[in-house]
Amino acid sequence: xxxxxxxxxxxxxxxxxxxxxxxxxxxxxxxxxxxxxxxxxxxxxxxxxxxxxxxxxxxxxxxxxxxxxxxxxxxxxxxxxxxxxxxxxxxxxxxxxxxxxxxxxxxxxxxxxxxxxxxxxxxxxxxxxxxxxxxxxxxxxxxxxxxxxxxxxxxxxxxxxxxxxxxxxxxxxxxxxxxxxxxxxxxxxxxxxxxxxxxxxxxxxxxxxxxxxxxxxxxxxxxxxxxxxxxxxxxxxxxxxxxxxx
Amino acid sequence: xxxxxxxxxxxxxxxxxxxxxxxxxxxxxxxxxxxxxxxxxxxxxxxxxxxxxxxxxxxxxxxxxxxxxxxxxxxxxxxxxxxxxxxxxxxxxxxxxxxxxxxxxxxxxxxxxxxxxxxxxxxxxxxxxxxxxxxxxxxxxxxxxxxxxxxxxxxxxxxxxxxxxxxxxxxxxxxxxxxxxxxxxxxxxxxxxxxxxxxxxxxxxxxxxxxxxxxxxxxxxxxxxxxxxxxxxxxxxxxxxxxxxxxxxxxxxx
Numbered sequence: 001x002x003x004x005x006x007x008x009x010x011x012x013x014x015x016x017x018x019x020x021x022x023x024x025x026x027x028x029x030x031x032x033x034x035x036x037x038x039x040x041x042x043x044x045x046x047x048x049x050x051x052x053x054x055x056x057x058x059x060x061x062x063x064x065x066x067x068x069x070x071x072x073x074x075x076x077x078x079x080x081x082x083x084x085x086x087x088x089x090x091x092x093x094x095x096x097x098x099x100x101x102x103x104x105x106x107x108x109x110x111x112x113x114x115x116x117x118x119x120x121x122x123x124x125x126x127x128x129x130x131x132x133x134x135x136x137x138x139x140x141x142x143x144x145x146x147x148x149x150x151x152x153x154x155x156x157x158x159x160x161x162x163x164x165x166x167x168x169x170x171x172x173x174x175x176x177x178x179x180x181x182x183x184x185x186x187x188x189x190x191x192x193x194x195x196x197x198x199x200x201x202x203x204x205x206x207x208x209x210x211x212x213x214x215x216x217x218x219x220x221x222x223x224x225x226x227x228x229x230x231x232x233x234x235x236x237x238x239x240x241x242x243x244x245x246x
Numbered sequence: 247x248x249x250x251x252x253x254x255x256x257x258x259x260x261x262x263x264x265x266x267x268x269x270x271x272x273x274x275x276x277x278x279x280x281x282x283x284x285x286x287x288x289x290x291x292x293x294x295x296x297x298x299x300x301x302x303x304x305x306x307x308x309x310x311x312x313x314x315x316x317x318x319x320x321x322x323x324x325x326x327x328x329x330x331x332x333x334x335x336x337x338x339x340x341x342x343x344x345x346x347x348x349x350x351x352x353x354x355x356x357x358x359x360x361x362x363x364x365x366x367x368x369x370x371x372x373x374x375x376x377x378x379x380x381x382x383x384x385x386x387x388x389x390x391x392x393x394x395x396x397x398x399x400x401x402x403x404x405x406x407x408x409x410x411x412x413x414x415x416x417x418x419x420x421x422x423x424x425x426x427x428x429x430x431x432x433x434x435x436x437x438x439x440x441x442x443x444x445x446x447x448x449x450x451x452x453x454x455x456x457x458x459x460x461x462x463x464x465x466x467x468x469x470x471x472x473x474x475x476x477x478x479x480x481x482x483x484x485x486x487x488x489x490x491x492x493x494x495x496x497x498x499x500x
Contacts, residue, residue: 057370077378081376082376085376087374089371089374091370091371093366093367095367096368096371097363097372098363108375109376111375111376111377112376112377
């Protein structure tokens with residue numbers, strides 16, 4: 001069935017080392033249109049490195065990456081920027097620009113799209129309405145709580161109506177109630193924007209709630225893959241270690 | 247744990263700095279130009295430093311004149327005071343002291359700001375948004391300091407002369423008109439031009455080192471503190487080096 005679906009992201013034999021420390025050791029992953037994939041792994045297992053390679057923030061040592069048919073490692077800067085505008089990225093610490101208001105933060109991705117400048121106001125308001133924070137439009141990031149920052153960062157990620165949204169640990173550092181709100185928000189955004197999601201997490205409850213498929217990144221490889229239910233039944237101690245926490 | 251070789255570390259950092267300078271000129275020449283951000287940075291740097299520079303300049307002129315007065319009076323040479331103060335301040339003391347103050351205020355600020363943007367992934371977010379962070383953050387700041395530090399130095403020099411004139415007015419009963427007349431008669435283009443050219447290099451160094459330290463910031467919040475601190479130390483040393491080269495070259499060509 002998967003063979004008929006459109007491949008959005010395809011990673012083959014990805015290797016990345018930092019000095020003697022080999023973080024990715026031949027990682028493979030295929031994501032289809034509409035998927036909601038959670039990449040599960042321990043802290044320091046290379047999840048963030050993998051997604052940074054994916055969007056061209058890091059160069060892999062070897063291996064191939066294809067995003068909607070394009071290899072980000074082989075594109076010119078202009079082509080890479082064009083590809084990046086099809087990807088929304090939610091950073092772990094929100095990464096809102098401290099010196100800008102919420103409005104300016106949201107307008108920032110539109111800078112390189114002059115054709116969209118006329119819709120600037122509408123898009124900002126629409127994105128803020130999607131995350132339920134229209135009132136925060138003129139606030140500075142320092143005036144926002146952790147959960148609000150995460151929502152605004154999500155609003156910024158969807159400003160260009162991306163086809164793929166990458167979330168780096170979207171619930172890390174948040175209280176359980178806010179985490180649940182963010183989880184629901186991600187589900188709603190995914191439906192509203194018909195986007196394919198790749199979510200990095202080590203939170204198994206979150207993964208269970210949101211994933212159509214879980215890929216486990218252990219020892220630098222895609223160690224196991226399946227639905228939360230399938231993986232939970234596994235007898236492999238490395239996989240079981242994640243589910244024991246619940 | 248094996249300690250890194252300090253000579254090797256220094257040479258690597260020097261190599262990185264030259265690469266950074268090369269990248270600055272490459273990005274400076276290529277489109278798009280971030281004029282709006284350049285103007286914003288120039289406004290912020292000028293606006294936030296003007297009071298500090300003014301106070302420093304005023305006290306500098308005041309103290310310099312107060313300290314020199316008894317020595318000149320001993321030889322009955324008080325009438326040389328305006329010429330001596332104006333030449334000293336315009337040629338050397340003004341640019342160096344104001345640049346050092348600007349290094350403490352601006353270079354550390356740039357190091358801390360860009361450094362915290364690095365560790366909180368704001369620079370990565372900028373890159374993912376399709377904006378070149380080097381051009382947006384680094385080129386604009388270096389250009390802003392290169393343009394604004396000379397203006398701050400001119401302003402500081404002017405305030406220093408006012409401070410000096412005030413002392414002469416109070417202590418020596420010299421009118422402001424006479425003071426400034428004497429001060430400007432003593433100055434020639436060979437005093438003003440090299441000092442002005444030097445101040446552009448001071449501005450460039452202040453922006454360059456602050457941006458370099460911030461952009462290459464590592465190790466979280468500790469790294470931000472280190473970037474800010476080492477930006478001031480390294481900039482101050484670089485300012486003295488530039489001053490030495492400038493004085494040496496001026497001496498050859500005048």
